Amino acid sequence: MRAIVISTYGGPEVLRHTELPDPRPTDGEVLVRVRAFGLNHAETYMRSGAWGEVAPVTGIECAGTVEHDPSGRLAGGTTVVALLGGMGRTRNGSYAELVTVPAGNVVPVRTTLSWADLAAVPEVYATAWSALHGNLALRPGETVLVRGATSSLGQAAVNLANDHGATVVATTRDADRAGLLRGIGASHVLVDDGRLAPQVRARGIAVDAVLDVVGNSVLRDSLATVRTRGRVCQLGFLGGLSPVQDFAPLTDMPSGVRLSFFGSAFVLGTEDFPLSAVPFDAILAKVADGTHKARPVRVFGFDDIVEAHRLMAAGTALGKLVVTVD
Secondary structure, rough: OEEEEHHHHHHHHHHEEEEEEOOOOOOEEEEEEEEEOOOOOHHHHHHHOOOOOOOOOOOOEEEEEEEEEOOOOOOOEEEEEEOOEEEEEEOOOOOOEEEEEEEEEEOOOOOOHHHHHHHHHHHHHHHHHHHHHHHHHHOOOOEEEEEOOOOOOHHHHHHHHHHHOEEEEEEEHHHHHHHHHHHOOOEEEEEEOHHHHHHHHOOOOOOEEEEEEOOOHHHHHHHOOOOOEEEEEEEEOOOOOOOOOOHHHHHHHOOOEEEEEOOHHHHHHOOOOOOHHOOHHHHHHHHOOOOOOOOOOOEEEEEHHHHHHHHHOOOOOOEEEEEEEO
């Protein structure tokens, strides 16, 4: 099969095309023929070596068809999405024509979307839905602040929260992107200069929950942004992986505020966080009818992976990037 491998850790140019033996599924796995895959910032960390030694073939999600399911649960040819389950980290991932995936991380779907449009959905929507409804227990009528909203994960969260009946405050580092965020459901847009708490107070906005995609670099400010007894969920590291220096709950945690973390790469598809809980078919139907603005902003061919990673690393895509395999 054709595959893309990390030849050595480094920049986008280290991604190389090669031929590998077709993988064979064992008990508890499903062999998926990859039709398209979405790009994720996690793959830049894997490619660069920031996460230590990882599998040669990266890629944490894909859309495709079942090639073989040893259990017989999924018939050959079934349309599926596959995500996480160690793909790209502890096992070869989706940057290939075929991939074996733990059965719990393969979801059959019914949709009219193209392969490219379908591949833009799985990881970001499963992660955003799980954090909003699980960690934050977001309720209709509440106000949620999505920090890092122009990322593909942030946009998914804005779409889902708005559709759920919440008031969405979205943040961006560039004021020119405010129109994009209002167009997908944000009621308020703030320019993130690292100090959102004063802006929220000045506008008289009571924030019930914060979904923070930026991460450690703004954690203290995110905690100060939410109301008393509000909730903060951190689920991304767009601001970098460096730890919070000298963090002390006594001085940095407002009394009554709840802080949680959602590490989708490590838990989605497990017994405690089953993917069956994520309403994929309903989400995909809303993508198809335009309720969720989730279609990729750019689609690349399999041979254009280096260019695709360069665009992702530049941070200027303003949405999901997808690669088609055929």
